[in-house]
Amino acid sequence: MRQPVVETYEQLNIWRTSYIQQVKYDHTKLNDFHDQLIKRTVKLAIERITSEWGPPPTHFAFFMMGSAARFEQAIWSDQDHGLVFESEHNQENEYFLKLGNEISSGLERVGYVKCDGFVMASNKRWCKPFSSWELQLQDWMDEESFETLRHLLTFFDSRVFIGEPRLLENLKEVIFAELKKNPALIQRFYDNVERRKKAIGIFGQLLLESYGPHSNVIHLKNTVLFPYVNSLRLLALQEKIKSPQTLARFEELPESLNEVKQLKETFQKLLQFRLRFQGNEKSYETIHLLKVHMLSPSDKEELKGYIKDGARLYKLTKRHIDKGCGMK
Incomplete structure (x- = not known):
């Protein structure tokens, strides 16, 4: 360049x-x-x-x-x-x-x-x-x-x-x-980030939101990316990993967290997935609002997969944090 x-x-x-x-x-x-x-x-x-x-x-x-x-x-x-x-x-x-x-x-x-x-x-x-x-x-x-x-x-x-x-x-x-x-402080960190809205309904449908003048959208950053970002930040804190990059944090986790490490490829695909729908956005205010009408049926299924894996990652993270704090 x-x-x-x-x-x-x-x-x-x-x-x-x-x-x-x-x-x-x-x-x-x-x-x-x-x-x-x-x-x-x-x-x-x-x-x-x-x-x-x-x-x-x-x-x-x-x-x-x-x-x-x-x-x-x-x-x-x-x-x-x-x-x-x-x-x-x-x-x-x-x-x-x-x-x-x-x-x-x-x-x-x-x-x-x-x-x-x-x-x-x-x-x-x-x-x-x-x-x-x-x-x-x-x-x-x-x-x-x-x-x-x-x-x-x-x-x-x-x-x-x-x-x-x-x-x-x-x-x-x-x-x-x-x-x-x-070490129990990590529990407080988890409580700080765990609050999140459900993104998939009981019938498997995407739960849409409105942000100001924008309706029928999903806030891609808060709803889809952050479960991965927040989980790897918490695990980095517990494992004393200084790198701020989520992908690097996946790499530096110990082998005992292999089930978490396997989700690195999913997160890589998610980072690339979001760019497909952001290229024509004109401002920061709308960059993270994913307009669901832009998605094909296969896009929607792919998005649901990322959401479900993010929720599973939160559970794996909580299990590891509890174990580290002497809880079952």
């Missing part, structure tokens, strides 16, 4: 608009492109802040979370990212918040919608020195509320795009250390 000579976010946006049409139906090529585009945008943001405020004053890591970290983006995606840096002087805090703001603005101009929950490096909650991140993670786990555990699970799906990977890796060790002391 040839990268353009880029000077502005607008030029990156033009590159995105033209090139993404060539890769929108290929999961690996599409996500490789997102990786390159995000990295180039962040480098441009760093260059802009450096020109005005000088170079970064200390070692840092810019990391993505969510689908970008998991290598699971569709053609449209929102922003989930953070910054961790080594020092904690006020001057450095100010510098990296400025950088976080520039990155958030730049990514938006390139084509990535800002996170409506403000999970971005422009937010102090997601832009901290290393020692403050340690305290933040520990506080989230000590509180054990739905919101704080949701923040922690969001953080755990993270990957460094620019900077020092060790900073993020060491923060994940904080989570593993707490789970070693308090």
Whole structure:
């Protein structure tokens, strides 16, 4: 893939608009492109802040979370990212918040919608020195509320795009250390993600929903993808697997979880399946809404298979978690 000579976010946006049409139906090529585009945008943001405020004053890591970290983006995606840096002087805090703001603005101009929950490096909650991140993670786990555990699970799906990977890796060790002391915490994680709507009725029919002006749709991400994503995240936490990518997590599971590992191919097919119906979507707001009238009878049966395997994966995950916590 040839990268353009880029000077502005607008030029990156033009590159995105033209090139993404060539890769929108290929999961690996599409996500490789997102990786390159995000990295180039962040480098441009760093260059802009450096020109005005000088170079970064200390070692840092810019990391993505969510689908970008998991290598699971569709053609449209929102922003989930953070910054961790080594020092904690006020001057450095100010510098990296400025950088976080520039990155958030730049990514938006390139084509990535800002996170409506403000999970971005422009937010102090997601832009901290290393020692403050340690305290933040520990506080989230000590509180054990739905919101704080949701923040922690969001953080755990993270990957460094620019900077020092060790900073993020060491923060994940904080989570593993707490789970070693308090293995029952994994049960709270499971409770946090297990809530989900039924997608198949008692007669084997797909249960459709309405989202705003859109009716007779299935939210593909929440209903179909997330049972796989959530299950492998929980198993990664229990097995101390640092990789955020669901496919890599399948690979790194121990052989004792072979029944789970066998579902890796199913998830790979699901990632490719969804792209078949998303290529012509014009915005992030509709990218995950699968219009059922677009599906052939065989497509519907394939979709039901993914839903059923996702439900089975949840059960297998729960069984392994219970076993790890000394429950039958």
